[in-house]
Amino acid sequence: MSKHDPIHPDPANGRRRAGSLVERAARAYGFEAAGRVPPLRDAEPLAAAPAAPLPNERALAPLFRGRAGTVQRARLAEAGFILPGQAPSALSEEFRVIKRPLLTAAADGGALRTILVASARPDEGKTFCAINLALSLAAETEIEVVLVDGDVAKPDIVATLGLEDGPGLLDALADPGCAVETCLIRTDIPHLSVLPAGAARHEATELLASARTRALFETLRAQDPRRILVIDSPPALAASPAGVLAALAGQAVVVVRADRTGEADLRHALELLSACPRPQLLLNGVEFRPGARRFAGYYGIEA
Template sequence: MTDQTRIPQGKPSRPAHPRRRKSGAPSLIERAGGAESWLHLSTPVAPLPPVAEPIPTEPVARPQPELRPEFQPAPQTAPEVMPAPEAKPAPVALDVPLPGPGPFQSLHADFPAPALQTQTQTGVAVSGIEGRPATQVFRGTFHAIDRRHLREQGLLEPEGPVTGLLEEFRIIKRQLLLAAAESRAGRGLPRGERILVSSALPGEGKTFCAVNLALSMAAEKDTEVLLVDADFAKPSVLSTLGLPGGPGLLDALSDPQVAVEDCILGTDIPGLFVLPAGNASGVDTELLASAHTSQVLARLTAHSPNRIVIFDSSPVLAASPASELALHVGQTVMVVRADMTGEAALRDAINLLSGCADIKLLLNATRFSPTGRRFGTYYGYKE
């Protein structure tokens, strides 16, 4: 075996330290480590945060399950008893004489008495017939109008064929009805529902125009017409319509005990009523100028806002009542006959009717048309 003691030993190795500079200054590694040896470098361990003590909390109340009550049957109740219907008022029986085949017979008419009925000084207000507004009952008698008599005079025939004359009065009445509606609404002149029909001289066709105007307006669905014969010197409305005479406007003006409603005549034409002139006297104009006239005329349209009153008065230049009636109306229709009425007479008549602020002219019996056509010819209507 080889003797290990005789093997030469080498020089001892130096420690594994980095060399120092001769000047004795620390090396770069030593300066970076900030220690004598880089073997002593270690990562500092962050201290553990202190353990927080638990905060005592109040126990949260948990919702308890809702205990449903046991099913119980609904209590039995007695059956509901419906109240008995209220008793309706008994119908009002009106004995209204209506035309029959022979002498006028009294027909017993039953009209219901609804809550809208009101007792007035002039009668009982009843529901309108055929869509007409509720009006007071005129206590005069009812008469039939002979249609053949109307045709013979060239007047409009109710329920008759459409003619050129009917078309002309449709145009005329529409302007008058519009003015009356404006008056009722407070936007026009007062008393627009009262219309005076007159002329400057006799024979110009004022009664012909007044009757046709009344017949045309009576055909309206929501309008009633009261035609008043105000030509006290020569009344002709009753004879034109074939109605009998009797007390009328002058009787109600002269005697306060006479109710004007008792003097009004009903006709078999729906919506048409007639008030005769009455018994004439020598003080007709003075009666019209009295304060009682305003009260009597106001009762003609009482409780009936859709009623039109047409006065067929005497010629303006022939009698004085027309100028007095002009103070009580809202519209005046001056009938002027073509090729007959002079301009001077027309101006004088209009001046006498100055009490009415709305005066319209109606040219009657004209045979000239600038266009060569007449109303109704487009549709082939009869003349």
């Protein structure tokens, strides 16, 4: 956010020129005589000074250097995801509850603005939850979301959203000349961008464990103070990068599939993700009885 321009040096003759509304007001009301403001010579007329621009969202956002993409909303609807702008549903309300403590913690800044979504085993719904969480966060008016496909062995974010794949996380890590901002896909869903996994590499875990990965995430956050990174992690017990990514995240959402995730697997997964200081559990796949439905009944929505 910019303030009114202070006194600027005139490049033509080295003299100062007036650019501050405060200084003009001081001259107009005679404050200079009291010695509060140093006298200005050869000041430009008031009408010649350009008006200071009002702060706006575009001024706050970094210069976008990636590409644009259109999310296939029909595909999301068919797969049961939250749809942007839809009427309240049981699922959208659940994720509104889930995101609120995450946002509260993220307000403290730093790595807390990076949220890892993981699970113990495959097919427990962590990608489903990661996408829905990102969509729910993007509905916030003062948040920018970057959904990162960190499941580099089996990436699924881009295909699920119906976007065109391209350079991504691993490419930016492997090539120092590849700026991560150029790999982002800005979707047509307001406040939502996607960072694909990138080209598969045998040394993916080593790349993710490098200091460059931490610097890359810090760069993404620093480029826009409103950004929250949501990382779709590989299953903790199926792929080694999960533990590596946990060390880079300030918060973790560990998806537990009802009637499927075993206690022993969950305990082992939490141990592997223990580098993250704030792990939380998300129970997925729960079926409520008609008399015990949450949220949907209040809005008159059938489950």
